């Protein structure tokens with residue numbers, strides 16, 4: 254079978270942004286050691302203590318504006334620019350580092366820190382400022398803006414688009430994710446069943462490593478540029 258892939262789906266997680274200085278969730282000292290998920294990442298937590306939740310995301314929204322994309326983000330942007338086939342970067346991350354590195358074909362399945370969602374009129378607004386002081390929605394004027402981030406118990410965004418990309422993919426890569434959270438953690442199995450080759454690039458074995466045809470372990474900033482070079486070299490020869 255021709256080993257050169259045509260259509261690629263790349264799933265990224267917090268590990269791809271770790272070398273940019275953004276905390277992951279489940280590594281030692283990660284966000285879920287600093288905060289209880291149910292307090293800051295659920296609709297119930299937001300209803301119970303909106304200020305706590307707004308301040309949690311305000312701090313992350315401010316922090317993401319002080320860091321830069323790393324070599325892994327830049328390599329994926331290079332791949333996105335050069336790849337002639339279909340390519341979709343499905344990110345679980347809510348930072349904008351893929352875009353700031355220049356990637357265009359990016360889908361945020363868990364939302365974005367730099368977007369505010371009005372709980373009243375459901376409009377979205379690019380947002381870089383705090384929300385804890387309850388600014389009015391630019392659409393309806395109500396003080397009903399929340400982080401445009403998918404909380405536990407809420408549906409991730411654009412799942413139909415993700416599954417359409419998985420159906421067309423002949424290569425699925427997972428970068429910097431623990432494989433702890435569904436539906437993202439199940440994409441590798443969907444991709445396999447649909448006939449794609451699968452590769453994991455992660456600092457260490459993830460919960461789903463055994464589902465992958467190939468696994469490379471190390472920092473994304475080292476693994477991803479090499480992997481992109483291999484892909485582009487293979488495509489040039491095809």
Ligand code: APR
Pocket residue numbers: 265266267268269271272277278279280283345346363428429430431432433434454455456457458459471472473474
């Ligand atoms: N390079 C590559 N991988 C790394 C690096 C690095 N420099 N540093 C950490 N990792 C790996 C860790 O080994 C781990 O497997 O990244 C993964 C991070 O896992 P999590 O912290 O669980 O983050 P993620 O998989 O993105 O979490 C998924 O859970 O809480 C929800 O919505 C949140 O989107 C998030 C989802």
